[in-house]
Amino acid sequence: MGHMTAAAAFARRVLLAAPRGYCAGVDRAVIAVEEALKKYGAPVYVRHEIVHNKYVVKMLERKGAIFVERTEEVPAGNIVMFSAHGVSPEVHEEAARGRLATIDATCPLVTKVHKEAVRFAKEDYDILLIGHEGHEEVIGTTGEAPEHITLVDGPDDVDKVEVRDPDKIVWLSQTTLSVDETMETVERLQEKFPKLISPPSDDICYATQNRQTAVKMIGADSELVIVVGSQNSSNSKRLVEVAVGAGADASYLVDGPEEIDEAWLAGVTTVGVTSGASVPEVLVDGVLEWLAERGYGDVDVVQPVQESITFSLPKELRRDLRAEAAAALSD
Numbered sequence: 270m271g272h273m274t275a276a277a278a279f280a281r282r283v284l285l286a287a288p289r290g291y292c293a294g295v296d297r298a299v300i301a302v303e304e305a306l307k308k309y310g311a312p313v314y315v316r317h318e319i320v321h322n323k324y325v326v327k328m329l330e331r332k333g334a335i336f337v338e339r340t341e342e343v344p345a346g347n348i349v350m351f352s353a354h355g356v357s358p359e360v361h362e363e364a365a366r367g368r369l370a371t372i373d374a375t376c377p378l379v380t381k382v383h384k385e386a387v388r389f390a391k392e393d394y395d396i397l398l399i400g401h402e403g404h405e406e407v408i409g410t411t412g413e414a415p416e417h418i419t420l421v422d423g424p425d426d427v428d429k430v431e432v433r434d435p436d437k438i439v440w441l442s443q444t445t446l447s448v449d450e451t452m453e454t455v456e457r458l459q460e461k462f463p464k465l466i467s468p469p470s471d472d473i474c475y476a477t478q479n480r481q482t483a484v485k486m487i488g489a490d491s492e493l494v495i496v497v498g499s500q501n502s503s504n505s506k507r508l509v510e511v512a513v514g515a516g517a518d519a520s521y522l523v524d525g526p527e528e529i530d531e532a533w534l535a536g537v538t539t540v541g542v543t544s545g546a547s548v549p550e551v552l553v554d555g556v557l558e559w560l561a562e563r564g565y566g567d568v569d570v571v572q573p574v575q576e577s578i579t580f581s582l583p584k585e586l587r588r589d590l591r592a593e594a595a596a597a598l599s600d
């Protein structure tokens with residue numbers, strides 16, 4: 270505490286956003302890997318990081334999961350799990366060709382967007398998919414109807430968008446985008462294509478929306494906002510942007526307390542803390558402890574919305590996949 274006065278020390282506080290951390294889709298995907306390991310034994314192969322969080326991936330590796338980027342890396346006769354971000358139909362075909370049993374941990378809210386894409390493509394719409402180029406989810410969704418889907422990566426991409434028939438277009442989106450920026454993109458698209466129709470329901474998922482609503486509230490009252498999450502986590506990165514947009518002087522994405530720079534605290538009275546949808550609470554606890562050791566021990570929870578959604582485990586976990594994989598080999 271050094272020479273600080275009692276009043277100044279007292280004024281230091283943390284605003285902790287809620288909801289934060291694990292969403293129902295991530296919770297389900299992580300439990301699915303653990304259950305598969307318990308039921309079938311190691312190894313269970315997982316195509317792509319099951320969720321975009323370093324800590325979770327390492328924890329599952331220790332338990333016997335093997336992460337691969339390509340389906341072809343999995344030896345025949347094994348079980349491969351698809352990550353929460355979803356995969357294109359081509360990946361299911363690769364798995365069948367490679368004689369693999371599969372468990373699909375795609376979040377049901379991503380599957381919903383896939384189904385919308387398939388339906389609009391069948392009706393021969395051009396689909397403008399708002400999302401980030403190269404993100405696993407965008408690759409998976411695009412794979413459902415590559416001939417019909419054009420990626421729109423933010424408002425500045427709108428000028429170059431071309432469609433076959435401006436009277437028959439619909440927009441869909443990635444589930445983890447910034448709500449505000451997506452609305453800006455949609456408005457620009459509507460100016461250009463007045464007949465553009467909207468998805469039947471929100472594609473940006475409830476968890477993304479709720480975490481942004483909460484970080485907006487803490488961002489307005491904090492000089493610094495620390496977002497716990499990994500660099501490849503789309504929804505976590507959006508939280509940083511939303512915090513700054515809401516009024517925070519600075520916001521940083523960290524995997525844990527070891528990545529916080531003490532200099533960020535200079536002159537800061539109120540620190541906002543939140544975490545992305547793929548972040549286990551233990552990492553947030555670590556950040557809160559780090560802050561408490563530096564005089565920010567007073568924590569107020571700011572909770573604008575309640576969450577109670579859960580998803581049941583992937584259906585394949587109820588079947589005997591080892592037997593299926595063995596049968597695939599002897600075919």
Ligand code: SF4
Pocket residue numbers: 292293294295353376377378379444445474475476477504546
């Ligand atoms: S962030 Fe949303 S879409 Fe992604 S896994 Fe979580 S609930 Fe599903």
